[in-house]
Amino acid sequence: MATHLTGSFQLMKSLNRSLILNIIRTSGAIPRSEIAKQTGLTPPTVTNIVSELLDEELVVESRAGSSNGGRKPILLTINSDSRYIIGVDVGVKKVRLALTNLDANVIQRKLLPMPHTHALTTERFLDLLLQGIDTFLTENITQKSKIIGIGVAMHGIVDHEEGVAIHAPTLKLEHVPVKQVLEQAFNLPVRVENDAKALALGEKWFGAGRDVDHFVCLNVGEGIGGGIILNDQLFHGNNSLAGEIGHTRIDINGPKCSCGNNGCFQTLASGQAVKERAHTYIKEGKKTSLVAQAGEDLKALDGQLIFKCAEEGDEIARQVLEETGTFLGFGLLNIIHFLNPSMVIIGGGVSKSGKWILEPAKDVIQSHALTHEAAKTTIVVSELGDEGSLIGACTLVLSELFSHVHSK
Numbered sequence: 001m002a003t004h005l006t007g008s009f010q011l012m013k014s015l016n017r018s019l020i021l022n023i024i025r026t027s028g029a030i031p032r033s034e035i036a037k038q039t040g041l042t043p044p045t046v047t048n049i050v051s052e053l054l055d056e057e058l059v060v061e062s063r064a065g066s067s068n069g070g071r072k073p074i075l076l077t078i079n080s081d082s083r084y085i086i087g088v089d090v091g092v093k094k095v096r097l098a099l100t101n102l103d104a105n106v107i108q109r110k111l112l113p114m115p116h117t118h119a120l121t122t123e124r125f126l127d128l129l130l131q132g133i134d135t136f137l138t139e140n141i142t143q144k145s146k147i148i149g150i151g152v153a154m155h156g157i158v159d160h161e162e163g164v165a166i167h168a169p170t171l172k173l174e175h176v177p178v179k180q181v182l183e184q185a186f187n188l189p190v191r192v193e194n195d196a197k198a199l200a201l202g203e204k205w206f207g208a209g210r211d212v213d214h215f216v217c218l219n220v221g222e223g224i225g226g227g228i229i230l231n232d233q234l235f236h237g238n239n240s241l242a243g244e245i246g247h248t249r250i251d252i253n254g255p256k257c258s259c260g261n262n263g264c265f266q267t268l269a270s271g272q273a274v275k276e277r278a279h280t281y282i283k284e285g286k287k288t289s290l291v292a293q294a295g296e297d298l299k300a301l302d303g304q305l306i307f308k309c310a311e312e313g314d315e316i317a318r319q320v321l322e323e324t325g326t327f328l329g330f331g332l333l334n335i336i337h338f339l340n341p342s343m344v345i346i347g348g349g350v351s352k353s354g355k356w357i358l359e360p361a362k363d364v365i366q367s368h369a370l371t372h373e374a375a376k377t378t379i380v381v382s383e384l385g386d387e388g389s390l391i392g393a394c395t396l397v398l399s400e401l402f403s404h405v406h407s408k
Helices: 002-027 032-039 043-055 122-139 178-186 195-206 265-269 271-283 290-294 303-311 315-339 349-353 355-368 385-402
Strands: 059-064 074-078 084-090 094-100 106-113 147-154 157-159 164-168 173-176 190-194 215-220 224-230 233-235 343-347 378-381
Touching: 002 032, 002 043, 002 074, 002 385, 032 043, 032 074, 043 059, 084 122, 084 195, 084 385, 094 122, 094 385, 106 122, 106 385, 122 147, 122 173, 122 178, 147 178, 147 195, 147 385, 157 190, 164 178, 178 190, 190 195, 190 385, 195 215, 195 224, 195 233, 195 343, 195 385, 215 315, 215 349, 224 265, 224 315, 265 271, 265 315, 271 290, 271 303, 271 315, 271 349, 290 303, 303 315, 303 349, 315 343, 315 349, 315 355, 343 349, 343 385, 349 355, 355 378
Parallel strands: 084 147, 147 190, 215 343, 343 378
Antiparallel strands: 059 074, 084 094, 094 106, 157 164, 164 173, 215 224, 224 233
């Protein structure tokens, strides 16, 4: 009985710490009296916990607040540079590393090239992570003692509780024990999450979703992944499969997907779909500046180049992007009709194509939505940009410290 009570007390103490930390974080600067009012905790409890946080340098006292005649209260703020996080974003062609502070401000970056898929094994992939992170730690040795965890965002289906990459189809990897291997190597807490879910969490904390309770975040790059925030919480579903919108089938006779099925949403509306659509038009002999721009090597024909040609007036480039936007719009329409979020945030490389993709997508929604309200669903581009999944990876660790957005 005594052990149970002790355990419950420790848990309560930990929850209260996180509660107070998060109120200080979201308030920017707040006096102790206001913390007690907002949390319902007694002033002595707040004072004791704040004293601990000050001793640990997680919190600092700042300028005096305003008063109504009495002594001006001391305001508390998060000491953002007291701790650091390593974020890892595992892409198809590269692995990006970042060192951030508690505000997710990036202090240092590192880029690791990914071996070709045919040469990639579980062992080689884990070795790449281990060596890359080890070198990164050495390069940031002055901050090493203050690093509180490692967050990893990767494509595919991820068991976020066990930290296992269950199925990464584009990398052709399965059942990769990322969390176990990294924790053993670096003796730091490790959180592993699907990249789109990590992006959604990053947008909730630091991006377009800050003040939104229900939204869907799409990571539209080489493939398409989704992260869902419901009732202010990251939603995983029954066994981590929620959000795999890229593998819903739009056309059963469509292109082959990396998952083995035909006509998945991502085969029609992803960055890879943009490139393949352009190649098809070129093979058909359509007159376009894309060929001259790419030179002899059509492999250089990527989304960025297609966008550039569209901006310069190339009709085929514009048609490629607009058709992609139309397919994206129907995928978004499915999301809106099924989940009815108040906002959809678009991240990833395709989001950079601006009006050429997003406007046709919005046109589809406005033309085909079931209700007037659904047609007005807010569609915005990620505020975190290229580093969205990387910031999201760091936010995985921050969410443990502050317990702001929990997972279901």
